[in-house]
Structures are given as C-alpha cells and as structure tokens.
Amino acid sequence: MPRVLLDVHGITYSYGSVPALAGITFQVQPGEMIAVIGPNGSGKSTLLKCLDRALRPQRGVVLLDGRDLWDYSRRDVARRIAVVPQETVTEFDFTVAEVVLMGRQPHLSGLIRRESPRDLAVAREAMELTSTLHLAERPVSSLSGGERQRVIIARALAQEPEILLLDEPTSHLDITYQVEILDLLVYLNRIKNISIITVIHDLNLAAQYFRRVILLSGGKIVDVGPPEKVITTPKIRQAYNTEVLLTRHPGNGRLFVTPLPRKSVEMMSGGFRPTVHLVGGGGSGAGLMEAMFVRGWKVTAGVLNRGDRDWEQGRLLGIEMVEIPPFVPIGDEAHQQNLTLMKKADCAVLASVPFGQGNLRNLYALEEALAGGLPVFLLDESPIEERDYTGGIATEVYRRMIGKGACLVPSEVSALEAIQKRFPPNRALSR
Amino acid sequence: MIKPQIRAEASSGGRGVPFVALEQKRWRVRLLILLLVLLLLVTAAVAVRVGAVSVPVADLLRILGVVPGSPSTLDPVKKAIILELRLPRVVLAALVGASLAMAGAAFQALFRNPMADPYVIGVSSGASLGATVAMLLAVDFRFLGVGSVPVLAFAAALGTVFLVYQLAKTGSVVSIFTLLLAGIAVGSFLSAIVSLLVYFSGERLHQVVFWLMGGFGGANWLYVRTALPYFVLGTGMIAFYARELNLLLLGEETAGYLGVEVERAKKLLLTGASLLTATAVSTSGVIGFVGLIVPHAVRMVAGPDHRFLIPASALAGATLMVAADALARTVLAPTELPVGLITALAGGPFFLYVLRNRRKMKFFS
Ligand SMILES: Nc1ncnc2c1ncn2[C@@H]1O[C@H](COP(=O)(O)OP(=O)(O)OP(=O)(O)O)[C@@H](O)[C@H]1O
Ligand SMILES: [Mg+2]
Numbered sequence: 001m002p003r004v005l006l007d008v009h010g011i012t013y014s015y016g017s018v019p020a021l022a023g024i025t026f027q028v029q030p031g032e033m034i035a036v037i038g039p040n041g042s043g044k045s046t047l048l049k050c051l052d053r054a055l056r057p058q059r060g061v062v063l064l065d066g067r068d069l070w071d072y073s074r075r076d077v078a079r080r081i082a083v084v085p086q087e088t089v090t091e092f093d094f095t096v097a098e099v100v101l102m103g104r105q106p107h108l109s110g111l112i113r114r115e116s117p118r119d120l121a122v123a124r125e126a127m128e129l130t131s132t133l134h135l136a137e138r139p140v141s142s143l144s145g146g147e148r149q150r151v152i153i154a155r156a157l158a159q160e161p162e163i164l165l166l167d168e169p170t171s172h173l174d175i176t177y178q179v180e181i182l183d184l185l186v187y188l189n190r191i192k193n194i195s196i197i198t199v200i201h202d203l204n205l206a207a208q209y210f211r212r213v214i215l216l217s218g219g220k221i222v223d224v225g226p227p228e229k230v231i232t233t234p235k236i237r238q239a240y241n242t243e244v245l246l247t248r249h250p251g252n253g254r255l256f257v258t259p260l261p262r263k264s265v266e267m268m269s270g271g272f273r274p275t276v277h278l279v280g281g282g283g284s285g286a287g288l289m290e291a292m293f294v295r296g297w298k299v300t301a302g303v304l305n306r307g308d309r310d311w312e313q314g315r316l317l318g319i320e321m322v323e324i325p326p327f328v329p330i331g332d333e334a335h336q337q338n339l340t341l342m343k344k345a346d347c348a349v350l351a352s353v354p355f356g357q358g359n360l361r362n363l364y365a366l367e368e369a370l371a372g373g374l375p376v377f378l379l380d381e382s383p384i385e386e387r388d389y390t391g392g393i394a395t396e397v398y399r400r401m402i403g404k405g406a407c408l409v410p411s412e413v414s415a416l417e418a419i420q421k422r423f424p425p426n427r428a429l430s431r
Numbered sequence: 432m433i434k435p436q437i438r439a440e441a442s443s444g445g446r447g448v449p450f451v452a453l454e455q456k457r458w459r460v461r462l463l464i465l466l467l468v469l470l471l472l473v474t475a476a477v478a479v480r481v482g483a484v485s486v487p488v489a490d491l492l493r494i495l496g497v498v499p500g501s502p503s504t505l506d507p508v509k510k511a512i513i514l515e516l517r518l519p520r521v522v523l524a525a526l527v528g529a530s531l532a533m534a535g536a537a538f539q540a541l542f543r544n545p546m547a548d549p550y551v552i553g554v555s556s557g558a559s560l561g562a563t564v565a566m567l568l569a570v571d572f573r574f575l576g577v578g579s580v581p582v583l584a585f586a587a588a589l590g591t592v593f594l595v596y597q598l599a600k601t602g603s604v605v606s607i608f609t610l611l612l613a614g615i616a617v618g619s620f621l622s623a624i625v626s627l628l629v630y631f632s633g634e635r636l637h638q639v640v641f642w643l644m645g646g647f648g649g650a651n652w653l654y655v656r657t658a659l660p661y662f663v664l665g666t667g668m669i670a671f672y673a674r675e676l677n678l679l680l681l682g683e684e685t686a687g688y689l690g691v692e693v694e695r696a697k698k699l700l701l702t703g704a705s706l707l708t709a710t711a712v713s714t715s716g717v718i719g720f721v722g723l724i725v726p727h728a729v730r731m732v733a734g735p736d737h738r739f740l741i742p743a744s745a746l747a748g749a750t751l752m753v754a755a756d757a758l759a760r761t762v763l764a765p766t767e768l769p770v771g772l773i774t775a776l777a778g779g780p781f782f783l784y785v786l787r788n789r790r791k792m793k794f795f796s
Contacts, residue, residue: 052688053687054684054687054688073692074687074690074691074692075690075692076690077690078688078689078690079690082688083685083688085684085685085688088681088682088685089543089680089681089682089685092680092681092735093730093734093735094677094680094735094736095453096449097449097450097452097453098453098736099681100449101450101453102677102678102681102689103689105674105678105689105690105691106689106690108674113674120450123449123450124449124450127449133449136449136450136452136453137452137453155689159689
C-alpha cells in the first residue's frame with residue numbers, strides 16, 4: 001500500500017452563500033503529478049487554496065501525512081507545501097535573488113532569522129533548476145511573463161517542498177514557454193520526487209504531461225483518473241457544455257483534444273442532424289467518423305472489435321457502438337444489436353473495409369437494412385474484390401446491394417456530400 | 432534525465448553567482464546606515480549648539496562628556512540651557528522623526544500604497560481631537576507627571592486606531608483596503624470636529640493652532656522619558672517584523688504561502704506603527720511630510736528590503752526632524768516657526784531632487 005501524502009476527504013467550501021466546492025475526495029501519493037481541469041468557476045483555485053491551508057473547508061478535512069492541515073502551523077505547512085499562485089503581485093523593486101531567497105522564510109529560525117550558507121545554497125539550486133541564475137540581479141518587475149513564472153517557481157522550490165501546487169502556471173505564456181514550464185515540472189517531479197498538483201486549462205497539455213487528471217465541474221469531481229478515462233467526449237460535454245473532437249496525437253499516441261466551435265457545429269449541421277450508422281473496422285472508418293461527428297451528426301457504429309482503431313476513435317468521440325472482444329467473429333447477439341442501431345439511423349455508410357469470415361455478417365446486416373428501406377452509402381475507395389477474403393461471398397453481396405439501390409461513393413468527401421444532399425439541414429426528411 | 436533546455440538561458444549564457452551582488456548591495460546599505468548615524472550625530476551636535484546662546488564646540492563636548500575636562504569651569508547657565516533645554520529637545524525631535532519615518536515605511540508596505548503615511552488610519556485626527564479637547568476645556572491633570580494635553584492626545588489616538596480596526600474587521604480577518612477606507616472616513620470625521628472646535632476656540636485659538644501645526648517648544652527630559660518606552664516598544668515590533676513587511680509586499684496571499692501568519696503580523700505591525708505615531712503626535716503635534724517622504728527617499732537609495740529600510744528611515748527621519756527643528760528655532764529668532772512648516776518647505780524640494788536624480792543614487796541599490 002503506497003503512502004498517502006495528502007488525503008482530501010469530503011471537503012466542502014462556500015464563499016458566504018456561494019458554494020464553490022462540494023464533497024471533494026481524492027488522495028495524493030508521494031511523487032504523483034496531477035492535473036486539475038475544469039471550466040472557469042468550477043472551483044479549481046478554491047480547491048488548491050484548501051490544499052494549502054489558505055482556506056478552511058467548512059466540511060471535510062485535508063490530511064497531510066494523516067494529520068489535519070489545520071493542526072499544523074502556517075510555517076510548518078509552508079515547509080512542506082509550496083504554491084505558485086494564479087495571480088502574483090510584482091510592483092516592487094525586489095531583485096530575483098531577493099525574491100527567491102524569500103522562499104527560505106519558513107526554514108529560518110532564531111531571533112535574527114539570518115540566511116545560513118545552506119539557505120543560500122538551496123536558493124541557488126532552485127535558481128539553477130529553473131534557469132533563473134542569470135536573472136539574479138534583475139528587478140522582478142522588469143521580467144517577461146515566462147521569466148517571472150520561473151522565478152516564482154524558483155521561490156517555491158527554495159521552500160524545499162514535498163508538494164508543489166500551481167494555479168494555471170502556463171496561462172499568459174506562449175506555447176514555447178508553456179512547454180518549458182511543463183517540462184520543468186516533469187523534471188522536478190522526477191529528480192526531486194516532488195508531488196505536483198497543477199490547475200491547467202489546456203486539455204492537450206493535461207493529457208500529454210499528466211498520468212492523473214481531476215475533472216471538476218460546478219464544485220464537484222466529474223472524474224479522476226488517467227486522461228484516457230477522464231478526458232472523454234461525454235465527460236467534457238458534461239463539464240464544459242462544449243463539443244470536443246478527441247483524436248490520438250500522431251507523435252506520442254497521447255490524447256489530442258480539439259474544441260469544436262459551437263457556431264460551426266450549428267452551421268454545418270443546420271437544423272436537422274441526421275443519425276448515420278457507420279460500418280467499418282481496422283481504422284477504415286475513423287476519418288469518416290470524425291468528419292461526421294464534427295458536422296454535428298449523430299454517429300453510431302458496429303460491429304467493432306474492441307481495441308480496433310475505429311473502436312478506439314468511437315470511444316474517444318463517445319458514440320454508441322456495438323462492440324465485441326478482439327479477434328472474435330460477430331455472434332448473433334451483436335448482429336441483432338447492429339440491426340437495431342441501423343433501424344434507429346437515418347442512413348448507413350460502409351467504409352472501405354476488408355471482409356473476412358469474422359465480419360461478413362456486417363455486410364449481411366447492411367443488406368437486410370437496405371431491404372428494409374434504409375439508405376446505404378458504399379464508400380468505394382478500393383475495389384471490393386481486393387478487399388474480399390471470403391472467397392467471393394462479400395463481392396457477391398456487395399454487388400447485390402448496388403443492384404438494390406445502395407449508392408456508391410468514391411471518396412470520404414463525396415460520401416459526406418451525398419449524405420448532406422440526402423438530408424438537407426433545412427427540412428427533416430421522412431424516409 | 433536531462434534538464435529541460437530553457438530558451439532564455441541558451442541565449443544569455445546563464446552564468447553568475449546569485450548572491451554575491453546581493454551581499455555587496457547589503458554591505459553598501461550597511462555603510463549607508465553608518466553614514467546616516469554619523470550624519471545624525473553631527474546634525475544633533477550642530478542643533479544643540481545653535482540658538483540665542485551659542486556655545487563653543489570645545490565646551491559643548493565637555494558638557495556632553497564626550498571630552499574629559501572640568502565642566503565646573505563652564506558657565507552654569509549655559510550648561511543648563513544645553514543640558515536641560517536643547518539636548519532634550521534635540522533628542523525628542525530625533526525620536527519623533529524616527530517614529531514618523533518608521534511608521535510611514537510600515538504603513539506604506541502594509542497598505543502596498545506609496546501614498547500611505549503615518550496618519551492614514553486616523554491617528555493624527557484622534558490625537559488632535561484629544562489635544563484640542565484638553566486645551567479648550569482646560570482639562571488640567573497630570574498623569575505620571577505628564578500634562579493633560581499629551582495624555583489625552585495619546586489616548587484619543589490609540590482609541591481612534593482601535594475604532595478603525597474594529598470597523599474594518601470581519602470575523603478574524605482585517606482587510607487592509609477596508610482599513611484604509613475606514614481610517615480615511617473616521618479621520619475626516621474627527622478632523623471636522625476638530626475644525627468645529629477650533630472655530631469656537633476663542634482666546635485659546637493660538638494655542639490650539641500652534642499645537643496642531645506641531646513643534647518641540649515645551650520639550651524636556653520628562654517628555655523624553657515618558658515617550659521612550661513606547662518608542663522602544665513600537666520600534667521593536669516593526670524591526671522584529673521587518674522580514675514580514677517584505678513578504679507582505681508580495682501580497683498577503685503569497686506571504687501566507689511562505690509561512691507568515693498574516694493576520695497576526697498585520698495586527699502587530701499596525702499596533703507598532705500606531706504606537707509610534709501616537710507617541711510622536713501626542714508629544715509634538717501633527718508634523719506632516721516626514722513620514723511620507725523619508726521612507727520614499729530612503730527606498731530609492733537603499734532598496735525595498737525593510738530590514739535596511741526601517742533603520743535607515745529612522746535615522747534619516749531623525750536627522751531631518753532635528754535639522755528642521757533647529758531651523759524652526761533659529762531662522763526667525765526669536766520667533767519660533769512651526770516645525771511642520773519647515774519639514775514641508777525643505778522636505779518637498781529635497782524629495783523632488785532625489786526623485787529627479789534617482790539614477791545617480793543607484794550606487795546604493
Ligand atoms: N473570493 C470569492 N468570493 C466569492 N465567491 C468566490 C470567490 N472566489 C471564487 N468565488 C466563486 O467560487 C467559484 C469557484 O471559483 P474558483 O476561483 O475556485 O474557480 P476556478 O475553477 O479557479 O476558475 P478559473 O478557471 O476562472 O480560475 C466561482 O463561482 C467563483 O465565482
Ligand atoms: Mg482559478
């Protein structure tokens with residue numbers, strides 16, 4: 001059982017009658033890196049302030065090493081937890097060296113409270129780590145935003161904390177500085193084993209840099225866990241009331257979040273949003289799925305094997321899917337569910353997917369739905385014969401469907417256009 | 432793991448020993464403080480010497496016991512003038528000047544406001560009311576040997592601070608901003624009452640107005656002895672919390688994150704600064720300008736670190752006040768000018784000079 005450093009237990013905080021946090025519970029282990037995300041006013045800053053004894057929760061406790069934070073003195077807390085606040089006052093003439101040295105305040109003792117050589121050494125190391133040594137003699141008020149942020153982090157490090165709390169350390173910074181600051185946090189976390197909890201607005205950075213994410217909304221935790229679990233379309237929609245497009249980062253495979261502008265979603269989808277059932281697999285339908293989702297159409301999919309790239313995409317987008325375990329052929333139950341989804345849809349699209357014995361029933365399902373009157377679009381990027389591993393059965397069914405009125409489309413773009421034409425935004429089409 | 436490359440570092444070489452320059456600066460400031468001590472001593476010596484009765488330097492040193500010699504050979508009247516009139520007056524002026532400068536520095540940091548002075552939260556208005564009431568009603572009592580005017584002024588000053596503090600308090604938290612506003616409101620109200628009283632003060636008008644303008648006319652050792660404990664107490668509180676003053680400049684929230692018990696620090700600093708101000712005002716009336724200007728001027732040359740700013744301001748304030756009082760006594764002798772007039776007349780241009788030449792003075796910071 002790993003040691004619990006910070007145990008946040010059911011804390012509730014209200015500013016007067018304005019509730020800001022309600023029943024927040026989570027735990028922090030030594031050396032963890034946690035991102036706190038959530039829309040403006042969701043209570044992120046309030047949560048951070050409750051963790052550093054700046055605000056006292058009306059209900060619940062925060063335990064530091066099993067002891068109530070409020071049983072420690074301010075000074076004792078400052079020796080273990082350092083904070084980089086959201087706003088910092090800098091209209092004074094202190095130099096960088098002076099400001100970083102102030103981080104030693106909680107460690108100074110005696111009547112005079114003079115800095116010892118060790119205090120100077122610690123402050124120096126903090127400046128080295130944050131690459132602020134060369135700024136030592138500059139007045140803090142003369143620094144750029146990124147430099148200033150690093151100085152404030154240096155001051156926090158001079159406290160020799162076990163836990164570092166940061167409130168939006170990267171806002172106001174250009175992307176290079178944002179990455180610099182986050183790289184720095186990762187580095188500090190690795191070499192000093194400092195637990196880091198930071199509020200961050202950029203979901204991409206949160207997903208890329210943190211293995212654990214807390215999603216707040218309206219003062220409550222929507223979810224805690226790895227970014228793949230927390231940053232999902234439905235949860236983001238619930239917390240932010242916004243549509244996002246989730247994909248995989250091409251370089252490192254981490255989550256990649258693109259917010260969809262409300263306006264364009266509405267414009268592209270118009271008044272009527274068709275429900276499109278997608279039949280694909282192996283990544284053949286992922287692009288189309290994303291494009292239809294961006295247009296604001298309701299997308300369903302099936303039958304997909306779990307772990308498959310199309311399945312992965314569908315999960316990121318949070319769409320309804322019929323799914324079966326990997327490498328398992330489509331069984332009766334999945335087939336029936338697939339038919340049910342098709343019945344609820346306004347049309348179906350078949351991606352240029354290869355067919356084998358395992359997924360042949362997807363084709364039969366489409367044929368059945370077509371016979372029941374469902375418009376079916378066949379994306380024909382490569383000839384069916386080249387994708388047929390069933391000894392000609394798939395080709396035969398495919399041809400039959402064309403004969404019965406399935407619409408052949410040569411590319412994803414033309415598929416989208418064909419569907420759009422079939423379901424114009426300004427009138428709901430009865431089929 | 433490789434340390435992340437930081438953009439700015441790559442461009443500037445990232446070399447440097449961070450605290451050497453800081454330490455050098457601190458030594459320069461210590462030197463400045465030493466110079467200020469000397470300056471104060473010289474100014475005080477000159478101030479003791481000048482006046483209607485002038486004393487040769489050699490005699491002065493002998494009277495003060497600096498140079499051994501037989502004081503009995505000296506004129507006993509001169510000796511009495513020096514020891515019983517001028518010396519306590521100079522010492523009192525120094526104490527008052529130092530008090531106002533330290534209180535001003537503390538208030539400016541506490542309120543993070545360059546316009547703050549020792550009188551912002553109404554201490555002077557309270558003291559004025561107390562003193563005016565004592566003079567107009569001719570209240571006559573002695574408390575520990577001190578007359579009714581300073582005693583009432585002191586009591587009213589502290590009472591005003593307490594009132595303002597209570598008004599600004601919500602729960603256990605005192606908002607500095609509310610404190611400032613409450614201080615201004617209460618101060619204006621009390622000042623209006625004082626004006627009203629002055630309007631009806633009749634034949635005592637001159638006495639009241641002269642007190643309000645401030646001066647060290649009646650100074651004697653009793654005043655010094657009575658004021659000294661409060662001076663020491665107030666100075667101690669501010670000096671002990673000089674580090675906290677620095678941290679409070681970063682904002683109360685940040686100060687808290689660095690381990691400062693912010694509310695306690697604020698309360699103690701307010702008490703210390705108010706004590707100094709109340710002591711100054713009740714012994715010598717409302718002398719303006721010193722508490723506002725001296726901390727600024729000193730900050731420009733000595734930097735913002737209160738561990739140096741406080742003692743340097745105290746010395747500079749004391750020197751300025753001693754010099755101003757000497758001028759007040761001698762310029763139009765035998766008529767005595769109010770000291771506050773001199774501090775404003777001389778302090779204003781001096782401050783402008785410092786302001787215009789701050790770059791040349793960077794030597795110290
Ligand atoms: N000092 C305060 N007095 C009253 N209400 C407050 C105060 N500070 C915050 N609130 C309210 O509490 C709620 C949570 O605020 P908080 O600052 O924690 O949000 P946040 O998630 O940090 O937002 P942001 O992303 O904008 O920084 C908000 O509704 C806010 O209006
Ligand atoms: Mg915030």
